[in-house]
Amino acid sequence: MSEPQAFIAAATELLGARGFATDPELVSPWLTDWRGRYSGRALGLASPASTAEVSAFVRLCGEHGVPIVPQGGNSGMSGGATPDDTGSAVLLSLRKMDAIRDLDVAGRQVTCEAGVILQNLHDLAEKNRLRFPLTLGGKGSATIGGLISTNAGGTQVLRHGTMRAQVLGLEAVLADGSVFESLIPLKKDNRGFDLKQMLIGSEGTLGIVTAATLRLMPEIGERTVLWAGLDSIGSAREFLLLADELVGESLEGFEVLPAHCLESVLAHVPTARSPLAGAHSWFALVELVAAPGQGEALRQSAENLLTMAMERRLIEDATIAANEAQAEAFWRLRDEIAPAERAIGPAMQHDISVPVSTMAKFVEQVGPEVEARFPGTTAVGFGHLGDGNIHFHVLAPKGAVRGEWEASTGKQISAFVHDRVTQWGGSISAEHGIGQMKRDELGRLGNPVALAMMRTIKNALDPKGLLNPGKLVPLAPEGATP
Amino acid sequence: MSEPQAFIAAATELLGARGFATDPELVSPWLTDWRGRYSGRALGLASPASTAEVSAFVRLCGEHGVPIVPQGGNSGMSGGATPDDTGSAVLLSLRKMDAIRDLDVAGRQVTCEAGVILQNLHDLAEKNRLRFPLTLGGKGSATIGGLISTNAGGTQVLRHGTMRAQVLGLEAVLADGSVFESLIPLKKDNRGFDLKQMLIGSEGTLGIVTAATLRLMPEIGERTVLWAGLDSIGSAREFLLLADELVGESLEGFEVLPAHCLESVLAHVPTARSPLAGAHSWFALVELVAAPGQGEALRQSAENLLTMAMERRLIEDATIAANEAQAEAFWRLRDEIAPAERAIGPAMQHDISVPVSTMAKFVEQVGPEVEARFPGTTAVGFGHLGDGNIHFHVLAPKGAVRGEWEASTGKQISAFVHDRVTQWGGSISAEHGIGQMKRDELGRLGNPVALAMMRTIKNALDPKGLLNPGKLVPLAPEGATP
Numbered sequence: 010m011s012e013p014q015a016f017i018a019a020a021t022e023l024l025g026a027r028g029f030a031t032d033p034e035l036v037s038p039w040l041t042d043w044r045g046r047y048s049g050r051a052l053g054l055a056s057p058a059s060t061a062e063v064s065a066f067v068r069l070c071g072e073h074g075v076p077i078v079p080q081g082g083n084s085g086m087s088g089g090a091t092p093d094d095t096g097s098a099v100l101l102s103l104r105k106m107d108a109i110r111d112l113d114v115a116g117r118q119v120t121c122e123a124g125v126i127l128q129n130l131h132d133l134a135e136k137n138r139l140r141f142p143l144t145l146g147g148k149g150s151a152t153i154g155g156l157i158s159t160n161a162g163g164t165q166v167l168r169h170g171t172m173r174a175q176v177l178g179l180e181a182v183l184a185d186g187s188v189f190e191s192l193i194p195l196k197k198d199n200r201g202f203d204l205k206q207m208l209i210g211s212e213g214t215l216g217i218v219t220a221a222t223l224r225l226m227p228e229i230g231e232r233t234v235l236w237a238g239l240d241s242i243g244s245a246r247e248f249l250l251l252a253d254e255l256v257g258e259s260l261e262g263f264e265v266l267p268a269h270c271l272e273s274v275l276a277h278v279p280t281a282r283s284p285l286a287g288a289h290s291w292f293a294l295v296e297l298v299a300a301p302g303q304g305e306a307l308r309q310s311a312e313n314l315l316t317m318a319m320e321r322r323l324i325e326d327a328t329i330a331a332n333e334a335q336a337e338a339f340w341r342l343r344d345e346i347a348p349a350e351r352a353i354g355p356a357m358q359h360d361i362s363v364p365v366s367t368m369a370k371f372v373e374q375v376g377p378e379v380e381a382r383f384p385g386t387t388a389v390g391f392g393h394l395g396d397g398n399i400h401f402h403v404l405a406p407k408g409a410v411r412g413e414w415e416a417s418t419g420k421q422i423s424a425f426v427h428d429r430v431t432q433w434g435g436s437i438s439a440e441h442g443i444g445q446m447k448r449d450e451l452g453r454l455g456n457p458v459a460l461a462m463m464r465t466i467k468n469a470l471d472p473k474g475l476l477n478p479g480k481l482v483p484l485a486p487e488g489a490t491p
Numbered sequence: 492m493s494e495p496q497a498f499i500a501a502a503t504e505l506l507g508a509r510g511f512a513t514d515p516e517l518v519s520p521w522l523t524d525w526r527g528r529y530s531g532r533a534l535g536l537a538s539p540a541s542t543a544e545v546s547a548f549v550r551l552c553g554e555h556g557v558p559i560v561p562q563g564g565n566s567g568m569s570g571g572a573t574p575d576d577t578g579s580a581v582l583l584s585l586r587k588m589d590a591i592r593d594l595d596v597a598g599r600q601v602t603c604e605a606g607v608i609l610q611n612l613h614d615l616a617e618k619n620r621l622r623f624p625l626t627l628g629g630k631g632s633a634t635i636g637g638l639i640s641t642n643a644g645g646t647q648v649l650r651h652g653t654m655r656a657q658v659l660g661l662e663a664v665l666a667d668g669s670v671f672e673s674l675i676p677l678k679k680d681n682r683g684f685d686l687k688q689m690l691i692g693s694e695g696t697l698g699i700v701t702a703a704t705l706r707l708m709p710e711i712g713e714r715t716v717l718w719a720g721l722d723s724i725g726s727a728r729e730f731l732l733l734a735d736e737l738v739g740e741s742l743e744g745f746e747v748l749p750a751h752c753l754e755s756v757l758a759h760v761p762t763a764r765s766p767l768a769g770a771h772s773w774f775a776l777v778e779l780v781a782a783p784g785q786g787e788a789l790r791q792s793a794e795n796l797l798t799m800a801m802e803r804r805l806i807e808d809a810t811i812a813a814n815e816a817q818a819e820a821f822w823r824l825r826d827e828i829a830p831a832e833r834a835i836g837p838a839m840q841h842d843i844s845v846p847v848s849t850m851a852k853f854v855e856q857v858g859p860e861v862e863a864r865f866p867g868t869t870a871v872g873f874g875h876l877g878d879g880n881i882h883f884h885v886l887a888p889k890g891a892v893r894g895e896w897e898a899s900t901g902k903q904i905s906a907f908v909h910d911r912v913t914q915w916g917g918s919i920s921a922e923h924g925i926g927q928m929k930r931d932e933l934g935r936l937g938n939p940v941a942l943a944m945m946r947t948i949k950n951a952l953d954p955k956g957l958l959n960p961g962k963l964v965p966l967a968p969e970g971a972t973p
Contacts, residue, residue: 196844227736366595
């Protein structure tokens with residue numbers, strides 16, 4: 010490896026002073042992830058303005074043996090875009106590449122560069138009476154490249170799938186600097202391996218996404234949001250199946266939460282009100298959508314659904330949001346769970362999934378198991394029942410000290426939860442990815458054959474190991490320290 | 492490599508006399524593809540009965556250096572399941588593995604082994620008031636494993652996608668005999684590369700599919716089939732966009748054909764009748780479907796669609812099938828095109844795709860180009876307009892001798908068509924795969940970066956090159972003889 014100074018000089022010559030920064034004031038904001046959990050150092054911050062520049066820069070890094078940490082909006086959940094603390098790597102920001110290359114309104118697809126921010130894509134779609142059917146909390150900073158590299162989820166996965174389902178075409182720079190270009194979307198193409206699938210969700214370890222062609226959908230005209238009280242999460246599962254049968258084509262979201270979560274929100278948010286008068290053990294929040302002008306039919310469908318669910322005793326009570334303000338209020342009860350739980354005290358949060366058909370049982374059985382094994386804790390499972398994706402939070406006993414508890418008992422709890430999820434055939438990362446946070450847990454619990462395939466593919470496509478090292482792929486054999 | 496006899500003895504010991512055949516009467520029917528275009532030789536025919544047996548057999552082949560040609564229903568279109576004529580390979584039939592491992596009616600998914608025949612899966616689904624949303628001509632012999640390995644298409648891709656979209660989970664035996672097991676479907680799972688995507692469509696060159704979990708859908712209750720006459724394929728494209736806008740959720744199929752194709756069918760099938768009285772340059776066949784009991788609403792939607800299309804002058808005339816018999820008759824006009832064209836004389840058939848938005852232009856421009864370049868030929872493009880997948884047939888001049896013409900001028904025509912398709916950003920194989928038929932054309936015309944990635948992945952996952960050698964992956968560098 011050459012001296013860092015030689016690399017810095019060459020990078021500056023290649024990208025210009027604006028394209029390659031070493032000034033700590035410019036670089037350091039990007040060396041820590043947005044939640045402040047991971048921090049690292051870097052030789053500099055590269056901000057190429059084109060695919061050709063990314064390609065040339067990756068070649069340069071290869072020549073100098075400099076590892077590359079690609080970064081979009083720096084709003085990831087697993088430290089996947091933060092370099093390690095050796096300072097040997099370089100940050101490669103895609104934020105400057107934010108052009109919309111092509112918008113085909115009639116064909117409902119858009120080709121945009123990796124640095125386009127999700128919110129801007131939403132705005133563009135909306136202006137053209139279309140929508141991009143994926144959204145999440147970090148939409149003001151998350152970039153298309155990052156969303157693709159992490160196969161992001163969000164609140165519309167039930168109906169529209171994760172980011173993978175939105176990607177029609179892809180452009181990426183590979184480890185040797187060559188440009189994989191497959192932006193033209195063909196609905197049918199059987200010319201060999203579907204290589205773009207390999208790049209989606211690979212967290213920058215196989216290639217650097219520089220642009221993508223994404224599908225757009227017709228705008229939503231109407232929505233109906235309903236709130237139901239239930240006796241158990243098992244009933245919620247039955248209710249979901251009924252909803253899928255009766256109004257499957259309109260079913261945009263199906264979230265569940267236990268009474269504990271609602272109570273936390275009501276205590277935390279002074280203006281929040283429970284939508285139903287009575288007490289219930291569980292609640293379901295359901296959103297149905299339809300094309301413009303079909304609001305009345307949609308409401309009728311929602312009422313039919315509730316009538317039948319009541320008849321079959323799947324739900325105990327329910328109400329339909331009377332207007333958009335009430336719909337928003339219902340959703341806020343769901344969205345405020347995480348902050349409300351945090352306000353109570355320390356908690357370990359787990360982004361896990363199990364097969365949809367077993368989610369109810371998982372929550373019913375593993376919750377009490379955790380509470381028995383770690384006395385004083387409270388386990389709550391809530392979230393995307395329709396996706397089998399649970400936010401499984403374990404709240405610390407009263408009086409637990411933040412920071413200290415997470416690092417000791419909290420860590421044991423997470424290992425316990427991950428063990429159980431794996432035994433149940435589930436995933437220790439439903440939508441947040443692996444990054445550096447869960448890489449060792451993946452190495453510990455991942456399917457050995459799948460891990461071996463991942464290592465083989467990683468080593469073959471990035472033989473020098475320069476693309477986002479230390480992330481996602483547990484390179485060392487299972488059990489060994491990587 | 493050990494002596495063939497030693498391998499045969501070991502294989503017979505492993506699988507039993509019923510599981511490993513060398514008797515030519517048992518083996519030879521599977522050494523030629525169903526259309527009789529490709530023929531080869533083999534050491535024997537292995538018919539393992541379980542994933543464990545496949546795994547052990549693949550290990551044995553690895554020890555003896557014996558190449559493996561996996562085979563399902565032997566109904567592929569590109570010679571992908573036929574061994575070469577060296578006789579050094581072994582045929583591995585998955586047909587004996589035909590168990591349904593699990594059927595989840597409520598969750599609408601089925602886990603079945605690779606050898607399950609598509610028609611049997613349809614029957615099973617139907618019995619449970621569900622359907623499997625992929626079908627094609629060879630459904631009586633095509634197996635699930637083969638359909639996955641070739642990422643098969645068919646007539647319902649417009650609405651439901653290719654086989655890739657139906658696969659929720661996968662089990663496959665890799666080149667080293669290890670079993671990749673990912674059958675439990677998680678709707679959200681971000682634990683690294685989506686390895687099953689790499690196996691789907693890899694034509695047995697990366698692994699041997701032994702089982703899969705597939706999605707099922709609610710049964711179709713009602714369908715409405717309509718037939719429209721148009722002035723051009725460009726108008727058909729506009730008509731498709733309107734249909735997508737107005738009845739997109741119900742749009743199950745959208746096929747187009749030129750007058751030439753209809754005339755061929757009317758001449759070839761004595762009982763066939765043109766649905767419309769007048770003459771038109773192009774025709775569109777559209778199928779809309781809906782849940783049981785919604786037939787009246789569906790018919791109303793179809794009438795609205797036709798009224799608006801007439802008002803906008805996208806179509807010249809149209810009729811809605813009055814009953815199921817008439818709907819079948821409309822579809823028969825489409826399905827009989829290939830046999831009717833064949834009856835006229837020799838023809839080169841091309842399974843190609845271009846971006847949906849350019850399909851109309853492609854047919855309008857490249858058809859006359861071909862006819863000018865190869866005097867006396869007639870170029871007709873018809874098929875899945877909604878998928879951008881054209882069956883582009885070039886009919887020989889009158890008097891051309893079958894066999895002779897295909898091998899000489901026909902071959903030049905195919906190369907010319909493939910060149911044009913590639914220039915138009917399309918695919919030389921939309922749904923039939925590459926196999927041995929198009930491997931060299933893929934090597935000649937494929938994107939060099941994509942080809943290099945394919946070779947790298949193939950070599951990494953199958954370093955001895957024993958999985959279906961000579962198929963799909965053009966291993967030699969571009970231009971060289973493989």
